[in-house]
Amino acid sequence: MSSILDSKPNDLREGEVVIALPDHSDASVYFIGRIRTPWKTRKDCPKNARAARETGAVCTLELDPRFAAGLLDIERCSHLVVLYWMDKARRDLVVQVPGHLGKGRGTFALRSPVRPNPIAMSVVKLVKVDGTKLEVIALDCIDGTPLLDIKPYYASTDSIPDAMTGA
Amino acid sequence: MSSILDSKPNDLREGEVVIALPDHSDASVYFIGRIRTPWKTRKDCPKNARAARETGAVCTLELDPRFAAGLLDIERCSHLVVLYWMDKARRDLVVQVPGHLGKGRGTFALRSPVRPNPIAMSVVKLVKVDGTKLEVIALDCIDGTPLLDIKPYYASTDSIPDAMTGA
Numbered sequence: 321m322s323s324i325l326d327s328k329p330n331d332l333r334e335g336e337v338v339i340a341l342p343d344h345s346d347a348s349v350y351f352i353g354r355i356r357t358p359w360k361t362r363k364d365c366p367k368n369a370r371a372a373r374e375t376g377a378v379c380t381l382e383l384d385p386r387f388a389a390g391l392l393d394i395e396r397c398s399h400l401v402v403l404y405w406m407d408k409a410r411r412d413l414v415v416q417v418p419g420h421l422g423k424g425r426g427t428f429a430l431r432s433p434v435r436p437n438p439i440a441m442s443v444v445k446l447v448k449v450d451g452t453k454l455e456v457i458a459l460d461c462i463d464g465t466p467l468l469d470i471k472p473y474y475a476s477t478d479s480i481p482d483a484m485t486g487a
Numbered sequence: 488m489s490s491i492l493d494s495k496p497n498d499l500r501e502g503e504v505v506i507a508l509p510d511h512s513d514a515s516v517y518f519i520g521r522i523r524t525p526w527k528t529r530k531d532c533p534k535n536a537r538a539a540r541e542t543g544a545v546c547t548l549e550l551d552p553r554f555a556a557g558l559l560d561i562e563r564c565s566h567l568v569v570l571y572w573m574d575k576a577r578r579d580l581v582v583q584v585p586g587h588l589g590k591g592r593g594t595f596a597l598r599s600p601v602r603p604n605p606i607a608m609s610v611v612k613l614v615k616v617d618g619t620k621l622e623v624i625a626l627d628c629i630d631g632t633p634l635l636d637i638k639p640y641y642a643s644t645d646s647i648p649d650a651m652t653g654a
Contacts (some may be wrong), residue, residue: 322547337556341517346633347572348512349604369644381605383595389504390581392593396653401608403570405514414557426559428550428637436554437516437635441568441608443645466513470595474653477536478610479646485639486563 335424341436351466352387352450355404356380360463362408368431369442372460378447379451381454381467390470397450399473400456402442405466406433443473451473492638502591504582508603518633519554520619522571523547527630529575535598536609539627546611546626552617557637562616563579566640567623569609572633573600 327330332338357379359365366372381402383391394400413434427435444456454470490592498506514619524546526532533539548569550558580601594602611623621637 339553339556342553345515346518347574348515349515349606352507352603364596369641373644384507386509387581387595389506390594390603391596392582392591393596394593397585397596397650398652399650403604403606403608407514410625412552415490415559424559427557428554428559429558429560429564429639431638431641435636436519436557437570438605439516439570439636441570441638443647445647453578469602469606471598471608473647473650474536474652475648475650477540479648479650480566480610480612480640481642481646481648483564483640485565485641485643 323399324427325344332418332420335415335417336413337424338412341412349405349468351405351468353381353383353402353462353467355459355461355465355467356382357459357461357463362462365462366460369458369460372458374387375458377458379459381456381470383452383454385452391452394446394470397446397472400444400446401471401473401478402444402456402459402467403463403469404438404440404475405468407466409433409435409438411436439468489613500584502582502584503580504591505579506581516572516635518572518635520548520550520634521629522626522632522634523549524626524628524630529629532629533627538625539625542625544625545614545626547621548621548623548637550621550634552619554617558616558619561621561637564613564639567611567613568638568645569611569623569626569634570636570641571607571628572635573605573607573628574633576600576602576605578603578605606635
């Protein structure tokens with residue numbers, strides 16, 4: 321099954337735009353753990369975060385024990401912001417043609433993992449804390465995806481129920 | 488004025504916990520632009536995202552022209568998720584003692600810029616698109632902060648109005 325994630329420079333879709341990335345990077349990240357999900361391959365994954373939530377699947381954030389103390393008080397949060405690294409995604413596409421759209425859209429107007437910095441952001445419900453393992457609902461990424469950060473979700477600033485995207 | 492951001496290893500607050508970071512990083516990021524805000528120093532910044540929104544201040548995401556095509560269709564989004572790099576923050580504190588709290592809390596239960604990967608996430612209202620400059624309300628970071636990513640905000644998955652944090 322073909323996917324934009326699998327595409328090589330030679331099999332771009334009509335309308336997609338590749339750029340030259342900068343010749344050096346500017347900062348470095350640590351993988352602070354791994355995300356365990358039921359999805360072992362990309363084609364097993366739910367299509368998006370909404371589909372993931374609808375499955376009700378429980379995923380696990382496995383934090384490197386080095387950072388264990390960072391979880392103090394985490395159980396006071398009903399929901400978390402999770403940042404993770406889409407390590408299988410190419411980084412040089414600025415216009416993509418999602419299959420469901422059939423035309424080009426800018427990378428920054430898409431939640432595709434393909435982006436200059438392949439950092440995904442998901443809002444999850446915290447179900448259980450067991451040492452350095454956090455059970456959450458729901459993520460749509462492949463099993464073993466590197467974890468970058470966990471943050472408390474604040475409805476006061478993060479929740480915009482009437483946010484819209486046009487047709 | 489003293490701040491956790493300014494603290495050196497020798498002036499930790501009572502109860503704060505420092506760890507040894509991993510001896511190597513795992514991946515690299517590009518700064519894709521800069522964030523322009525009215526706040527030139529750390530002590531000028533609003534205390535948090537809610538305070539920033541209340542100021543009504545318009546900030547500007549200045550995207551490196553290299554990535555300009557990535558903005559195609561961005562104007563269809565009323566709100567955006569902005570990821571940025573808190574380049575002045577130390578990365579080795581896993582328990583912090585915020586002044587307003589007066590006791591230790593885990594880094595992953597705080598939105599402090601001090602974290603292993605100092606990536607901040609803010610939800611902003613998109614006011615105007617002018618070439619590679621996006622005017623948004625509101626951010627609470629210092630002028631010149633490096634930009635990592637811009638994403639569409641989806642109320643369907645990103646808005647949890649009844650999310651809670653305990654006392």
